[in-house]
Amino acid sequence: MDSPTSIAWPAVPMSRLRNAQAALLTLALHGLVLALLLANWPVEKPAAPSISTISMQLLSLPPPAPVMVAPPPVPVEAPVPEVRVPVEPQIDPRIAQHKLEQAALAHKRVQQEKLERERQRLERKREQQARLEQQQREQAHQRQLAEQLAAQQRQQAAAAAEQARQAEAAAAASRQYLPIAKQAPAYPQRALDKGIEGECTVSYRVNAQGRVEQPEVVGACHPLFIRPSLAAAQSFRYQPRVIDGRAVAVANVKNTFTYRIE
Incomplete structure (x- = not known):
């Protein structure tokens, strides 16, 4: 028994299919535009019947322009982002050495200013301490002078009292003998x-x-x-x-x- 014969259809390339689809789409668009024009065409009211001669004229439309089928878009590959590796700038050794020296000088100036401020603070503190000690010495000297004056006054008062007592005793004794x-x-x-x-x-x-x-x-x-x-x-x-x-x-x-x- 013979096997059924298989019919092999020729393979249609995809490009031709795309062209046919584009042509059909163009014709459909043209028909749609023509229908819209006809639908919006102004219609005049019929005039009163009159006897007139009907003349007919055959209008011939120009042949449709050939449809230009756009070539299929060529697939464009997405650009691969370029990876840029940061390149460290080259530093001049002399500039680097100069910057280091400037930084060292600035640090040294800061340290010197701190030391100078500390020295001035200590100097002010010593001056205040010296003034305080001088005031204390003066106060002690004044107290000592006051005590000496008070002691002298007491001694003078005691001597005067003793003299008065002796004079009184002498007077009393002399009166008695x-x-x-x-x-x-x-x-x-x-x-x-x-x-x-x-x-x-x-x-x-x-x-x-x-x-x-x-x-x-x-x-x-x-x-x-x-x-x-x-x-x-x-x-x-x-x-x-x-x-x-x-x-x-x-x-x-x-x-x-x-x-x-x-």
Whole structure:
């Protein structure tokens, strides 16, 4: 039995198919445009019937222009992006060395400025400390002067008080044993003949009855003035000192005799 015969159709290239499709599309567009023109053509109203001669004229349209089939677009390959590798700029070694030197100088200037500011700060601090110490020394000196002045004033006040007390005591003592009778000594003839002058101090004790006891010469005294001075002191009479209503003796009472030739 014979096998059925297969019919082999010739293969139509894709380019011809694309051209046929483009031609059909062009004809369809032209027909659409013509239909639109006919649809929009103005229609006049029919005139009144009249007897006229109908003339017909055959219009012949020009043959359609040949359809130019555009060639199929040639596929354009997408451009491959160019990868640019960054190229490091070449630096001149001298410029780099100069920049390094400038940076080192700038850093050195900054360090020097910091050191100068620190030095000025320390100097101001030392000056303030010195002024504070000077003020403290001056204040201490003023306090010391004030203390010395106060001490002197206290000493003067104490001395004045002591002098007043001594004067008061002396006055009180003198009032209590004031001499009742005091006779001047006789000037020795031999001292007059020789023109001798001088002083003689006699110390003695005034007893409770106001009489002089134990007279003796103290200090420098010319021998010619000793006997008359002791005799004169022995003749003195005093008002006795009274304490708590009782008369008491007073020791170490002194009297100075002066011998002058007039």
